[in-house]
Structures are given as C-alpha cells and as structure tokens.
Amino acid sequence: xxxxxxxxxxxxxxxxxxxxxxxxxxxxxxxxxxxxxxxxxxxxxxxxxxxxxxxxxxxxxxxxxxxxxxxxxxxxxxxxxxxxxxxxxxxxxxxxxxxxxxxxxxxxxxxxxxxxxxxxxxxxxxxxxxxxxxxxxxxxxxxxxxxxxxxxxxxxxxxxxxxxxxxxxxxxxxxxxxxxxxxxxxxxxxxxxxxxxxxxxxxxxxxxxxxxxxxxxxxxxxxxxxxxxxxxxxxxxxxxxxxxxxxxxxxxxxx
Amino acid sequence: xxxxxxxxxxxxxxxxxxxxxxxxxxxxxxxxxxxxxxxxxxxxxxxxxxxxxxxxxxxxxxxxxxxxxxxxxxxxxxxxxxxxxxxxxxxxxxxxxxxxxxxxxxxxxxxxxxxxxxxxxxxxxxxxxxxxxxxxxxxxxxxxxxxxxxxxxxxxxxxxxxxxxxxxxxxxxxxxxxxxxxxxxxxxxxxxxxxxxxxxxxxxxxxxxxxxxxxxxxxxxxxx
Numbered sequence: 001x002x003x004x005x006x007x008x009x010x011x012x013x014x015x016x017x018x019x020x021x022x023x024x025x026x027x028x029x030x031x032x033x034x035x036x037x038x039x040x041x042x043x044x045x046x047x048x049x050x051x052x053x054x055x056x057x058x059x060x061x062x063x064x065x066x067x068x069x070x071x072x073x074x075x076x077x078x079x080x081x082x083x084x085x086x087x088x089x090x091x092x093x094x095x096x097x098x099x100x101x102x103x104x105x106x107x108x109x110x111x112x113x114x115x116x117x118x119x120x121x122x123x124x125x126x127x128x129x130x131x132x133x134x135x136x137x138x139x140x141x142x143x144x145x146x147x148x149x150x151x152x153x154x155x156x157x158x159x160x161x162x163x164x165x166x167x168x169x170x171x172x173x174x175x176x177x178x179x180x181x182x183x184x185x186x187x188x189x190x191x192x193x194x195x196x197x198x199x200x201x202x203x204x205x206x207x208x209x210x211x212x213x214x215x216x217x218x219x220x221x222x223x224x225x226x227x228x229x230x231x232x233x234x235x236x237x238x239x240x241x242x243x244x245x246x247x248x249x250x251x252x253x254x255x
Numbered sequence: 256x257x258x259x260x261x262x263x264x265x266x267x268x269x270x271x272x273x274x275x276x277x278x279x280x281x282x283x284x285x286x287x288x289x290x291x292x293x294x295x296x297x298x299x300x301x302x303x304x305x306x307x308x309x310x311x312x313x314x315x316x317x318x319x320x321x322x323x324x325x326x327x328x329x330x331x332x333x334x335x336x337x338x339x340x341x342x343x344x345x346x347x348x349x350x351x352x353x354x355x356x357x358x359x360x361x362x363x364x365x366x367x368x369x370x371x372x373x374x375x376x377x378x379x380x381x382x383x384x385x386x387x388x389x390x391x392x393x394x395x396x397x398x399x400x401x402x403x404x405x406x407x408x409x410x411x412x413x414x415x416x417x418x419x420x421x422x423x424x425x426x427x428x429x430x431x432x433x434x435x436x437x438x439x440x441x442x443x444x445x446x447x448x449x450x451x452x453x454x455x456x457x458x459x460x461x462x463x464x465x466x467x468x469x470x471x472x473x474x475x476x477x478x479x
Contacts, residue, residue: 015269022271024279032284041282044289048298049305056309056355060347067336070329071408073439080409083399085357085392093417107417119385121368122378130371131479142368169405171333 068169077203078168081160088149091156114145172201172208173254183248186241190234200252206230209249216246280471285478297475299363306356307463311456313349321401323448325441328403353395360388372476380469387462390455397451403444411447412439 008017027034035041082090089111093099098106117124125138132139177200178184187193187200195206202208206229212219220242226232235242265271284290286297320335320342322328335342364384367373373381400411415433419425426436432450434442 010266013267015267019265020269020271022265022274025281027281030281030283033287033290034284035282035287035289037280037282038278041287045298045301049302052302052305053309056306056348056351057344059351060344063347063351064343065336065347065350067329067332067402068404068406071325071403071405073408075405078405078409080413081406082410082413083395084354085395090413103420104422107420108422115385115389118364118388119382121385122373122375122381125371125374128374130374130476132369132371135371138371139369142365146365 067171069171075168075203079161079165081165084153087156088152091152091159117141167202167207170202170208172210174199174201175210175252175254177252181248183244186237186245187248190236190245192234195230210252211254212249212252214250216243216250219246219249276471280474283475283477286475296362296366299359299366303356303359303363304463306352306359307459309348310352310356313345313352314452316345317349318452323401323445325403325444328401328444332402332404349398353398356391357395360391364388370476370479377469377473377476380466380473383462383465383469387459387466390459390462394451394455394459397447397455400444400447401451408439411443415439 009015010017024036024038027036081087092110093103093106095106096102098110121138125135127135129135187196192209193200195203196209197203197206200209214222222230223235223242223246224232226234235245237245261270286294288294288298317335320331320339322331332346336346337343367381367384396414400407415429418432419429421428430436432443432446433439434446
C-alpha cells in the first residue's frame with residue numbers, strides 16, 4: 001500500500017485516486033483442488049439451493065400449515081402440545097423427579113447443564129485432537145445427549161393422543177342454533193350439552209354435532225350403542241323424542 | 256454500461272477492496288462436494304442461512320396481513336390462509352421453514368461438533384453459533400403464539416408456567432414477557448409479536464454478522 005508523500009486523492013475526499021485492479025486471486029498455487037468461491041463455487045451452491053428450494057416448495061404445497069380454532073381460554077380440558085422441537089423438554093417435565101416438587105430439576109438444572117455445556121464446549125474439550133475417536137468424552141456426551149433427545153421426543157409422540165388432539169382444536173363452522181327448538185330442549189334434558197357444548201361445537205374428546213353428515217337413523221344408532229368415548233344408552237326419553245332429537249342433529253348444517 | 260456505472264462508483268467510493276473481501280476467497284478441496292461427496296456435510300450451515308433468508312422474506316410478507324391483537328390475529332391468519340392468493344404458500348413456507356431451520360442448524364451443529372472444528376482458534380465462533388441456536392429456539396417459541404389458535408394459547412400457558420418456576424426472578428420474568436401476572440392475552444400477543452419481529456431478528460442479524468465475519472477472517476477449519 002502506498003503511504004506518505006505523493007498520495008493522490010479523489011477531490012477533497014479520503015478516497016485514493018489510485019485504482020486497484022478488480023481481478024480474482026490465482027488459486028492454482030493453493031494446495032489440492034482449491035477453487036475460487038466467486039463465481040465457480042457459488043454457481044454450484046446456487047444449484048444445490050435451487051434443488052433444495054423446489055423440495056421445500058413441494059412440501060409447502062403438499063402440507064397445508066395447520067390452524068386450529070381461535071383461542072378459547074375457557075376450554076380447560078385442552079391438552080397442550082408445543083412445537084415438535086420442544087417435545088423433549090415437555091416430556092422431561094412429565095417424569096417424577098423432574099416435575100412437581102422437583103420441577104426445578106427438569107425445567108432448569110438438566111436443560112441448563114446440557115445447553116451450558118454446549119455453549120462452553122470449546123472450553124471444556126480443550127485438547128488439540130479433532131477426530132471424534134480421539135476425544136471419547138466429548139463424542140460420548142454428545143451421542144448421549146442426541147440419544148436422550150431422540151428418546152424423549154419419541155416417548156412424547158408415542159404418549160400423545162393424536163386423535164383427541166386433532167378433534168380438540170378443529171375449526172367448527174358456527175351455526176345459529178335455535179335454543180328454543182324442541183330438539184335442543186331434548187338434548188339439554190339428556191345431558192348431551194355437558195359434553196358436546198351449549199353451542200354444540202364439541203370439546204375435548206367429544207365431536208361437534210354440527211355438520212355430522214349422518215342420517216337420523218345413524219344418529220340414533222350412535223346414541224343407542226355409543227361410540228368412542230361416548231357410552232351407550234345415554235338417552236332416557238320417549239321414542240318420539242328420540243326421533244325429534246335425531247332429526248334435529250341431522251338438520252344442523254352450516255352454509 | 257454496468258462496467259461504467261461500477262467504475263463511476265468505484266472512483267468515488269473505492270468499492271473494489273470491499274467487493275474482493277466479500278467475493279474473493281478460496282474453497283479448499285476438502286469442503287467441496289464436487290471433489291469429495293462426503294463434503295455435503297459442509298452444506299448444512301449454508302442451507303441454514305438459506306432457510307433463514309426464506310423465513311425473513313416470508314415473514315415480511317406475513318406482516319402485510321397479520322394483526323397482533325386477540326380479536327383479529329386468528330381472523331387475519333385464517334383470511335390469509337383461505338382467501339389471499341398464495342397466502343397458504345407464504346404461511347406454509349414460514350411454518351415449515353421454522354422446523355427446517357431447526358433441523359439444518361442441528362445438523363450443522365453436529366457437523367462442527369464431531370469434527371472438533373470449534374477448537375482453538377475458533378472458540379468464539381462456536382459460542383456465537385450456539386447463541387444463534389438459542390435465538391432461533393426463542394423465535395420458534397414466540398412465533399408459535401402468534402396465530403392465536405388453541406394450541407398457541409395453551410402451549411404458551413405451559414411456557415409461562417415453566418418461566419414462573421425459575422427461582423427468585425420467575426414471577427418478574429413472566430410479567431416482563433407475558434405483560435401480566437396471570438393472563439396470557441392482549442398484552443402477551445403484542446409483546447410476543449414485538450419480540451418475534453423486532454428484538455430477536457435484531458439479535459439474530461448481529462450474531463449472524465459476527466458469525467460470518469469470523470469465518471471469513473479465520474477461514475474454514477482444515478481437513479481432519
């Protein structure tokens with residue numbers, strides 16, 4: 001770099017008037033098959049990126065991002081579930097010695113130690129060796145952590161009632177229900193509303209009674225014999241009322 | 256024409272050294288999948304950055320419709336997803352991208368860890384990388400609430416219980432984040448929105464800049 005006397009500048013600025021040539025370095029003397037990043041390698045990266053993007057866009061087209069019904073804080077039966085990458089923490093907090101009085105162990109100490117060790121890894125594993133086989137402690141602890149996270153996530157997925165989870169958050173079309181109708185009164189009298197809700201949109205473990213797509217006879221069959229969590233023989237009225245109830249539910253359709 | 260524009264700017268601002276710093280560096284043989292296929296593990300970091308760019312762009316478009324408010328948040332997401340042209344794709348990119356960024360970052364972390372690439376002189380870059388990991392997890396956590404649907408609300412309530420269980424400062428921390436001692440509601444959603452859209456991305460950009468400056472300064476770690 002030119003210094004001192006004889007330097008020329010552009011106008012009164014501090015920009016040197018001397019132009020530097022815009023030529024890439026010569027990498028032919030570098031070891032092995034070293035390649036210039038610009039533009040040779042960038043082009044290859046670009047192609048990998050394009051393939052990746054196509055795969056990613058196919059995913060977004062094939063799988064609609066989920067959206068449950070609008071948050072309703074009054075639904076106390078809702079079983080919460082975090083995003084999948086927090087499932088291992090969620091599962092950890094279910095174990096006896098990591099929850100309740102030991103909550104601090106599961107919520108702070110174990111994750112704190114694990115993430116703290118990850119953050120400070122270069123200061124814990126200080127030897128000059130880089131090969132995984134030459135530093136068995138670092139490799140071992142990381143494999144253990146990955147195995148632990150995998151196991152906890154697996155357990156969490158296996159123990160979750162996915163069917164109930166899909167039902168409890170489903171978006172239900174709203175229908176203006178005539179609460180003075182005879183059918184509604186019969187529902188009320190037979191404790192149907194305590195599970196299926198006053199607006200018949202269902203709840204945790206019980207489906208909505210709107211848009212069932214069932215004929216009156218099929219509805220009568222479900223009520224008589226039960227289905228899923230619904231026990232058989234809940235109806236205690238007369239046959240005439242039973243007909244009216246089935247007709248009423250069958251007729252509940254949204255636009 | 257382009258050359259003339261470049262020369263015109265270069266004469267005034269001397270941008271050539273800057274451009275050479277950004278564009279002109281070598282790619283050693285051992286990280287180049289064209290020479291050793293197993294070197295594809297070196298792609299994970301770049302793909303993490305690529306998905307992050309997708310997240311930033313799709314997120315910018317989402318804010319054109321999203322309203323951070325307990326009444327309209329869900330409605331705006333529903334409208335975006337069902338009535339706006341390509342709204343479902345944009346939201347899908349942001350939703351699935353959030354998972355993908357975690358996957359890619361995890362793979363990148365494992366690659367660096369098992370290769371011992373965090374050893375002297377690259378300790379600081381590892382620390383900054385793990386901080387980026389934390390920021391990404393926090394982005395995932397805050398973004399989960401924003402659609403304001405059932406799972407968003409109840410998962411956030413659980414998060415708040417965990418935060419509350421921190422000894423001594425737990426309660427203050429919860430009030431700071433949720434805006435209230437016992438309600439996950441209007442205050443919470445505006446705070447999470449601000450954290451998700453302004454605070455965390457600002458931290459993320461600063462950390463990513465440090466991450467990239469350091470790797471350019473030191474060069475990529477050598478072969479095992």
